[in-house]
Amino acid sequence: MAETIVVTGGAGFIGSNFLYFLKDVTDDRIVVLDNITYAGREDNIPRETEFIWCDISDAEHVDYIFKKIKPTKVFNFAAESHVDNSIKDVTPFITTNIIGTTNLLSSSVKVDVQKFHHVSTDEVYGSLDFDNSLFTEETPYDPRNPYSATKASAEHMVKTWNNTYGLPYLITSSSNNYGPKQHSEKLIPKIINNALSDKVTNMYGGGHQIRDWLHVYDHCKAIWTLDEQKVINSKFNVGGGCEVPNIEIAKKILNIMNKPCSLIGQSDERPGQDQRYGTDFSKLTAATGWTPSVNFEDGLKETIEWYIDKSSSQ
């Protein structure tokens, strides 16, 4: 049977990369729901893909659309996603990440959606020490900033809608993504764009924090591999196995761009800053065979080229 797949947040970074990924792997009907916030761009959506303007926090509108198009699967990428913004004002994060996700869940139950795939983050687990420990799917939730608290809440809602209403679900909690089409507020595009105009990038607390980097293509592949293999009602971590201190990322980017390290500055530590993320994705590998495929140095070079091309075409 042909599927009707709803992709929320398809105008954003990971959602739009997922749409391009889907073009190569399925002929299913794809419908994007997005309200094009400052972080979304309508031209990120492939031209031939159906797009419906929709704010997922509007329960009636979500219900109306779901009754009309009767999706069989939902991939929920829509979110407010920038920690700094959540520290300044949590309201849109509660509205979209918690209320919006809950609306999608309720409408999914009404039209008998066969799978609700919720895209989450490893930030729901909190922060690790600088040792060999890793987040597993059993690590207790311990969000430490307003963004990750709303993402943890959304995960609880998804699991609850499975337990209470029987909605089939999957949750993937991914580490930091990089690649084309990411908003310039995020670390890697910010360093690249600043370097292009010889501007200094100030690193929180000197940039000692460690993140695990995953190319967005590998993230999309992980989500689709789970779908192809019909894995259901579970949660998986998705990671790059590539922990790098933020300061090293900045140095690598400047080195590739032939720019001086004097373009790295320092600012005060972010309030509530998580020090280290590290992701154990062995459950996903054991279930599906998926492992990350993009080498970080290659992926970073390609990403830098993409931003250089973009800036020269503007």
Ligand code: NAD
């Ligand atoms: P993004 O900020 O680039 O894009 C978010 C998209 O959601 C935008 O198109 C925006 O317009 C849309 N949106 C926001 N509020 C909406 C609303 N109320 N109704 C409809 N659409 C709305 O985010 P991203 O980096 O692509 O992240 C996608 C998902 O992946 C998020 O759920 C995020 O928490 C998660 N995630 C991101 C990363 C990362 O490194 N970027 C890592 C792990 C998990």
